[in-house]
Amino acid sequence: MNEKWLLNVKLETGAYTDEDNYSYTNTKLFHLKIKDGRIAEQVPCEQSIHDNLEKTDMKGLLAVPSFKEMHNHLDKTYMGLGWRSIIPVTSLQERLELEAKELKELAGSTKDRASRMIETLLSHGATHIRTHVNIDPYIGLENLEGVLSALDTYKGKVTADIIAFPQHGLLRDEVPSLMREAMRSGATMVGGLDPAGIDNSIEESLDMTMDIASEFNADVDIHLHDDGHVGWYTIDKWIDMVENTNWKGKSAISHAFCIGQIPEAKAAQLAQRLHQNQIAIMSTIPLTKTLPPIDLLDRHGVNVHLGCDGFFDSWGPFGTGDVLEKATKFCEITGKKDERSIAQSLKYITNGLTPLNEAGEQVWPRQNDKADFVFVDAESSAHMIARKIPRRAVMVDGTIVYGSIE
Structure with a gap:
């Protein structure tokens, strides 16, 4: 005792x-x-x-x-490699192509880079990390192995959700089989990415995601950058699937910019369905995209969590890894200036506490x-x-x- x-x-x-x-x-x-x-x-x-x-x-x-860092990519960081900015691109597809070229080069240093990121997040107060880890044809499970090894050295200090993430598309090559292998090899959740924008087939992509999740009785976290009506339709279809498979309380949508791009009445209806099915929203409070309407979601009982996403990697050179800064930025953007409203924003980085x-x-x-x-x-x-x-x-x-x- x-x-x-x-x-x-x-x-x-x-x-x-x-x-x-x-x-x-x-x-x-x-x-x-x-x-x-x-x-x-x-x-x-x-x-x-x-x-x-x-x-x-x-x-x-x-x-x-x-604190809880609820959207991160431990495997992507450049930490430990010295300063480097990024190569500008004009589209998401071009960014993915550039990332694919460096995956093999960086895979051997994943444990060291992830460890440096974990140490940074911990120094800012995060004792839980939800990390997405690339599972793709270029490196197979190499990044997963490095992240698992890094997290193992922080047992007793940090807990983690480890999401098998099909960054370069789920419906291609051997990715579904690699995703299943990742779930057998230590990943704890199933990820998804833009069923329309990347997989070009919303229903098929969501079906495959749910099939893998059902097979391993695992939670799901879907990256959704698709905008407007397409994004709304994707979330609506996912909720249908959650209801049909009784997956209530076992999924989240990350980014979800589309909810902030549809009429408020429509967003409120979607928020009600999200609440009924206990589907969380993960936001990174970016400056370059429309935010999901966090206050509206909160009023409807939707659990919202914040994370730093990837920072200092092939996607961007900015950020400190301090999830508290995300709460600060949220308050600034939404005009929260009084003691009580600022204080209540703490719940978005503490799992509701x-x-x-x-x-x-x-x-x-x-x-x-x-x-x-x-x-x-x-x-x-x-x-x-x-x-x-x-x-x-x-x-x-x-x-x-x-x-x-x-």
């Missing part, structure tokens, strides 16, 4: 709005008893602790739930919650998001796995 105390942890305890409509977050210091990686007890800091358990003074740092609910009541942490924290020198979650406060320490199961409190 592993027990310890975390002393002087700042937690958010409530919120209120004054007569001038200004929002405030209340905080207080607590001592947290950790038992077997979970919160066993929470007491006010005025209460002295006299037992012989290990004690770590967190020095008044604010604790927030650890926020210290306070929308009514300003404390809902996290609770007894028996996992002791997975990010510690920052901030006054509140809103302060951390708005100012992108550096992470001082990252904790998993009550143990610091990155940074320090010194």
Whole structure:
């Protein structure tokens, strides 16, 4: 049995709005008893602790739930290869052709490059990573093997969803058989990509995706860049398939720009169907495409998650790997400036967890919650998001796995 105390942890305890409509977050210091990686007890800091358990003074740092990086490509990064920008292209197809040329060249360094990316994400507070990994005719399962090996070195620090991703098309060559081999070799989810724009056959592509998922009883995450009505039609067909196969709660659509390109009434109808079938939306808050209507989706109960996507790779040279920046950018783009709305945006990078609910009541942490924290020198979650406060320490199961409190 592993027990310890975390002393002087700042937690958010409530919120209120004054007569001038200004929002405030209340905080207080607590001592947290950790038992077997979970919160066993929470007491006010005025209460002295006299037992012989290990004690770590967190020095008044604010604790927030650890972050979840929900859309990434560990296998694609150039990290460790020195600086390089990218070759400009005029189409997605041209970008894929250029990527294909370098896949074999980079495959041998996948473990090292992925490890550097994991370390970067962890340093920013992400203790879970959803990564897509190329499965294609050019390298087979080589990237998957490298990513699995890298993740293995971070056991106890980072958990992961590993998506077999047909980046160069599912309906070609031996890709379906390679996808099945990937699922037998350590991938945990089935990926898809633009059934119209890449596979040129929406129903056939979705059918194949569902066939593989059903065979392995696996969740699905489909990249969907296809715009407007074509994208909407693709999501609508996927929902039909989910309903017909009882795949409720086992799929997600990444990017989904199309939902922000259709009339709001139509988007609301689609959001209702997504909610009914527990289909999540994964967004990377890009500057170059229409965002899915995250606030509308949220109002209809759709789970929305953010991720950094690939950064510093053959697709683009920009980004830091800090998923907190995605929450900040989302608030900036959508005009969220008050304490409460900024703070509630934390849920998009924590799998729904926020210290306070929308009514300003404390809902996290609770007894028996996992002791997975990010510690920052901030006054509140809103302060951390708005100012992108550096992470001082990252904790998993009550143990610091990155940074320090010194």
